[in-house]
Amino acid sequence: MKTQHTIIALSIGAALLSLGIVGGRMSVTQHQAANTSAAAPEKKVLYWFDPMKPDAHFDQPGQSPFMDMALVPKYAGDATESAGVKINAQTLQNTGMRQAKVERQMVSLSMDATGILAFNERDVSIEQARSNGFVERVWPLAPGDIIAAGQPLAEVLIPEWTAAQQEYLAVRASGDANLISAARERxxxxxxxxxxxxxxxxxxxxxxxxxxxxxxxxxxxELSVRNGMTLTTGQTLAKINGISSVWLDVAVPEAQSAAVQIGGKADVLLAAFPGVSLNGKVTAILPTLNDASRSLKVRVELPNKDGRLRPGMSAQVKLASNSSNSALLVPTEAIIRTGKRSLVMQLNAENHFMPIEVTLGAEVGDKTIVLNGLSEGQKVVASGQFLIDSEANLAGIKTKLLDEKSATSNAIALDEADATIKAIDGQQVTLAHGHFKVVGMTAMTMAYPVARIDILKGLKVGDKVRAGVRQSDDGLIIEQLIKQGVQP
Structure with a gap:
C-alpha cells in the first residue's frame, strides 16, 4: 500500500513539473512574440492610388473617382517609381517573357498602297481650226477611239486661202524676192x-x-467637229490624249508619307495582269491633302509602249524611298498602344521593369522606328509586356513620360525643315515649310499650334525660320522656330 502511494505521488509530481515547463515555454513564446511585434514598425503610407490610374495620387483613402473601387495604399519600401516593378524570375519564365535590344540601323522606308491608272495629262494635243471655214466631210470617229498620228479628222473649205494663194502666185511671177517672202508669210x-x-x-x-x-x-x-458646221479661227475640233505613258495615282496615308520621295521607285502589280510586275518612279507629290481620307496623292509615271495599260485599272503599289537614314528600332510587338499614347516596358537590372512613353515613326518590316523615348542599347520586353504593365499598374508605378525624360534622354532631335512665317494668330503660326521627313509631312502651307507662346517671341510675318516639330496626340506641334541667320 505504501509503495502504491509513493507511485501516485511521483506521478502527480511529474505531471506538475511537466505543466510548469510547458507553461514556462508558452510564457517565453508569448513574450518573444510580443517583443517581435513591438520591434516591427508599421509601414508608412506614401499615398493612395487607383491601380487602373496609377499616375493619379491621393492624400487620403477613399473611393476612386475613376472606378467603382477603393483606393490602394502605396507603402514606403515598395517598388519605387525610379526602379520600376520587380517580378521574380520564376514568374517571368512562366509567362514566356522575351526581351529585345533597342538597335540603331540604316533604314530605307517603304510602304504599300493602292492606286488607279489615269491619263498622262502632260501628253495632250488640242486640234483647232486656224482659219474661218466650213466643214465638208468628217471621218467616222468618236470619243474613246484610239488613233494613230496623222489620222484624218475632217475636210474643211477655207475661202481665205484662195485669195492668199492667188496673191502669192501673182507676186512670184514678178520676181521681187521681198514681195515673194511677204506673200509666203501671209x-x-x-x-x-x-x-x-x-x-x-x-x-x-x-x-x-x-x-x-x-x-x-x-x-x-473630245470630238466637236460635225458635217456642215461653220468654223471660226481657234475653234477646238478635238482633244487627243497620248497613251505612250500613263499616270498611276496612289493614295498615301498622311502618317506614312515620309516613305515617299520624288524620284523614288515604285513596284506595281496590276489586277488585270497577275504575276506581272511593272517598275515606275514617283514624279510628283501633290500638295493637297484629302480631308476625308487624310491621304496624299502621289503620282507615279509608267511606260505604256504596248498600250496594255488603260486608265481606270487598279494596282497594288510598293513605294520605296531613294535614300537611307539612321533610326532607332524596336520590335513592333513590344509596343503597347493605349489609344492616347504608346508605351514599351523597359527592362532594368535585376528584373525591374518600367513603363516608358515613346513617340513612334513608320514600321519597317516587323520593327517600328522610335523617334523619342528610348536610347540605343536599352532593353525592352518583346512578349508578355501586357502582364508586366498590369503588374506595374497594381504596384502604382507611374509611366515615365516623354516630358520627364527631356532633360536626360538621348532621344532623336525634333523633325526640322526650313519655313517662312505666313501668319501669326495667338498661339498658332501658319508656315510655308519644306518636307518634314520623319513625321511624313510634305512641303505645304499650314497652320500649327506652338508648344509655348515664347516660341513666337521676336518673330514676324515674312521671317525665314528653321522649324522643329513633334507628333502629339492632336497632331503636329511646333517646338522651336529659329530665325535664319540667328544662333539659337
Whole structure:
C-alpha cells in the first residue's frame, strides 16, 4: 500500500513539473512574440492610388473617382517609381517573357498602297481650226477611239486661202524676192500648213480645202467637229490624249508619307495582269491633302509602249524611298498602344521593369522606328509586356513620360525643315515649310499650334525660320522656330 502511494505521488509530481515547463515555454513564446511585434514598425503610407490610374495620387483613402473601387495604399519600401516593378524570375519564365535590344540601323522606308491608272495629262494635243471655214466631210470617229498620228479628222473649205494663194502666185511671177517672202508669210499666217505651202510652190495649183489631221497618236477625249458646221479661227475640233505613258495615282496615308520621295521607285502589280510586275518612279507629290481620307496623292509615271495599260485599272503599289537614314528600332510587338499614347516596358537590372512613353515613326518590316523615348542599347520586353504593365499598374508605378525624360534622354532631335512665317494668330503660326521627313509631312502651307507662346517671341510675318516639330496626340506641334541667320 505504501509503495502504491509513493507511485501516485511521483506521478502527480511529474505531471506538475511537466505543466510548469510547458507553461514556462508558452510564457517565453508569448513574450518573444510580443517583443517581435513591438520591434516591427508599421509601414508608412506614401499615398493612395487607383491601380487602373496609377499616375493619379491621393492624400487620403477613399473611393476612386475613376472606378467603382477603393483606393490602394502605396507603402514606403515598395517598388519605387525610379526602379520600376520587380517580378521574380520564376514568374517571368512562366509567362514566356522575351526581351529585345533597342538597335540603331540604316533604314530605307517603304510602304504599300493602292492606286488607279489615269491619263498622262502632260501628253495632250488640242486640234483647232486656224482659219474661218466650213466643214465638208468628217471621218467616222468618236470619243474613246484610239488613233494613230496623222489620222484624218475632217475636210474643211477655207475661202481665205484662195485669195492668199492667188496673191502669192501673182507676186512670184514678178520676181521681187521681198514681195515673194511677204506673200509666203501671209500664207503661213492664215493657218496654211507648211506642206500645203510647199505643194503650192511646187505645182502652182490653188487649193482652198484642207484635211485636218491629228498631230499625235492616242485616245480621242473630245470630238466637236460635225458635217456642215461653220468654223471660226481657234475653234477646238478635238482633244487627243497620248497613251505612250500613263499616270498611276496612289493614295498615301498622311502618317506614312515620309516613305515617299520624288524620284523614288515604285513596284506595281496590276489586277488585270497577275504575276506581272511593272517598275515606275514617283514624279510628283501633290500638295493637297484629302480631308476625308487624310491621304496624299502621289503620282507615279509608267511606260505604256504596248498600250496594255488603260486608265481606270487598279494596282497594288510598293513605294520605296531613294535614300537611307539612321533610326532607332524596336520590335513592333513590344509596343503597347493605349489609344492616347504608346508605351514599351523597359527592362532594368535585376528584373525591374518600367513603363516608358515613346513617340513612334513608320514600321519597317516587323520593327517600328522610335523617334523619342528610348536610347540605343536599352532593353525592352518583346512578349508578355501586357502582364508586366498590369503588374506595374497594381504596384502604382507611374509611366515615365516623354516630358520627364527631356532633360536626360538621348532621344532623336525634333523633325526640322526650313519655313517662312505666313501668319501669326495667338498661339498658332501658319508656315510655308519644306518636307518634314520623319513625321511624313510634305512641303505645304499650314497652320500649327506652338508648344509655348515664347516660341513666337521676336518673330514676324515674312521671317525665314528653321522649324522643329513633334507628333502629339492632336497632331503636329511646333517646338522651336529659329530665325535664319540667328544662333539659337
Amino acid at each position: 500664207l503661213r499666217l492664215t493657218g496654211m500648213p507648211a506642206g500645203a505651202i510647199s505643194e503650192l510652190e511646187k505645182n502652182g495649183k490653188i487649193s482652198a480645202r484642207q484635211t485636218l489631221r491629228s498631230t499625235q497618236a492616242g485616245v480621242i477625249q
